[in-house]
Amino acid sequence: xxxxxxxxxxxxxxxxxxxxxxxxxxxxxxxxxxxxxxxxxxxxxxxxxxxxxxxxxxxxxxxxxxxxxxxxxxxxxxxxxxxxxxxxxxxxxxxxxxxxxxxxxxxxxxxxxxxxxxxxxxxxxxxxxxxxxxxxxxxxxxxxxxxxxxxxxxxxxxxxxxxxxxxxxxxxxxxxx
Numbered sequence: 001x002x003x004x005x006x007x008x009x010x011x012x013x014x015x016x017x018x019x020x021x022x023x024x025x026x027x028x029x030x031x032x033x034x035x036x037x038x039x040x041x042x043x044x045x046x047x048x049x050x051x052x053x054x055x056x057x058x059x060x061x062x063x064x065x066x067x068x069x070x071x072x073x074x075x076x077x078x079x080x081x082x083x084x085x086x087x088x089x090x091x092x093x094x095x096x097x098x099x100x101x102x103x104x105x106x107x108x109x110x111x112x113x114x115x116x117x118x119x120x121x122x123x124x125x126x127x128x129x130x131x132x133x134x135x136x137x138x139x140x141x142x143x144x145x146x147x148x149x150x151x152x153x154x155x156x157x158x159x160x161x162x163x164x165x166x167x168x169x170x171x172x173x174x175x176x177x
Contacts, residue, residue: 005130007139010049010080010090012041017099018072028067029074034094035062038110041078042090046114049080049088050129053119057087060153062110066096073097074107079139082146083129086116089149091142111149 016037024030039056046054068074074096081091094108116129134143 003130004133005049005080006133006135007079007081007143008135010045010078010132012044012048012078013075014041015073015075018068018070018074020070023070026067028069031064034064034068034074034108035059037074037076038062038078038092038094038112041076042092042112042114045078045080045090046088046116049083049132050116052116052127054088054114054116057113057115058153058157060111060113060149062108064108066105066107068094068096068107069098071099073099080132081111081134081139081142082150083131084150085128087150088114088116088129089146090114113153 014037018029022029022033038059043054043056074094076092076094078090078092080088082089090112092108092110092112093106095104096107097104116127132143134140
């Protein structure tokens with residue numbers, strides 16, 4: 001496998017029309033639907049980058065900037081913005097378009113992290129994923145912050161593990177007398 005790949009090699013662009021059944025009670029695209037579209041596009045970027053199975057590890061800082069309305073389109077653009085051993089960060093940009101006027105607007109952004117795993121797709125257990133090379137100004141801007149974000153995620157993960165250890169898994173509807 002190549003030791004490096006360009007961001008463009010993992011780029012995914014998916015465009016969808018927003019239908020009435022995609023809306024929340026406030027007449028905007030339901031956030032859960034957008035999260036599904038994001039995870040789908042990001043997973044394809046990851047597989048293009050490492051050509052193996054991978055699982056979603058986190059979705060960081062999903063920032064909803066503008067609502068996406070009925071009969072607008074939602075364009076999900078994703079690409080690998082950083083890689084470390086078996087993990088890959090994916091930058092996702094969500095652009096809405098009023099299909100009647102042609103106005104385009106930035107609706108959301110986020111970073112997701114995936115971890116490559118041995119699967120039926122690739123049997124070998126020893127591997128590292130390729131590093132990434134940014135080419136455009138936007139890619140360089142996004143990729144420049146990767147290492148800082150990765151270290152922050154690792155610290156947050158450790159903090160969250162400690163927090164999760166304090167949570168109960170008891171059945172909440174059963175009273176213990």
